[in-house]
C-alpha cells in the first residue's frame with residue numbers, strides 16, 4: 487500500500503502564490519478499480535469528518551485498485567466568509583455556481599481551471615462520488631443515469647433523488663462524468679456547516695459499501711436503513727410576504743393535509759400572522775438555516791408522500 491499527496495496548481499494569486507487543490511491517493515499497488523471521491527466544491531459544506539473516516543478505513547483495509555480523494559475541491563469557495571457564515575456557492579467574480587462549470591471551455595476563470603483539473607483526475611476512475619450538503623437537510627443521493635441505480639441500492643442511503651438526463655445538472659461534476667461514461671452519484675450529506683453523528687455514519691457506510699462493491703476493500707456491505715425510497719420531484723413553498731418564519735414542522739417530520747407547516751410574522755404589528763397549511767400529505771425535506779424571509783424566498787421544500795417510491 488502506498489499513500490501519496492499531490493497539489494494540483496490551478497493558478498496564482500497577485501502575490502505569486504499558487505492556488506492549488508490537494509489530491510490524496512491510497513494505492514494498493516495491485517490491479518483493480520479506481521474510485522474518485524471529492525468534497526468541498528462549495529464552501530461551507532462540511533464533509534471532511536466523513537472523508538477522514540473513509541480515508542482511514544480504506545487505508546487499513548485496501549486489497550486492490552486505488553482511491554483518489556480531494557477533500558477541499560475549491561479553496562476559493564472556503565475563503566468566502568460574510569461575518570461568521572461561509573458562503574462559497576457562487577464565484578464573487580463571475581457569479582457562476584462552482585458546481586456548474588464542469589466541461590466549460592472559458593479560459594479566464596479559475597473556477598473552470600479547477601473543474602478541468604478535477605475532470606483530469608477523474609479520467610481513470612471507474613466510479614466517482616461527489617459530496618455536498620444542502621441547507622438544513624438529511625442525507626440523500628442524486629443520480630443522473632439509471633444504470634447507476636444498482637450502485638445506489640448498494641450504498642443503501644434512505645432517500646435518493648433520481649435526475650436522469652437532467653439539463654439542470656449537465657455542467658455539474660456528476661453531469662459531466664456521466665457524459666464521459668464514468669458512473670457516479672452525488673451525496674447531499676446533511677446540513678450546511680453542521681456535524682451530525684447519525685448522518686456521518688449513514689454516509690460513511692454508504693461510500694464504503696460502494697468501495698467494497700468495486701473490490702477495493704474486502705468487507706461486507708453494511709445495512710444503513712431497512713428501507714430505501716426514491717423521488718424525482720419535491721415541492722417548494724415560497725414566502726408570500728416578508729417576515730419572520732416560525733417553523734411548525736421540523737426536518738424529516740411527516741405531515742398530513744391541513745397541518746400547519748409554518749407561520750410568517752409580518753413586520754406590521756396590526757397585521758395577523760400568515761398561517762401556511764399543507765394541502766397534501768408529505769415529509770419535510772429541507773429548509774434554509776434562517777428564520778428571516780423576504781417575499782419569494784424559498785421557505786421549505788417537502789416531498790408529497792405519493793411521490794416517494796420504494797427502490
Ligand SMILES: [Zn+2]
Pocket residue numbers: 527528531585618619
Ligand atoms: Zn454543494
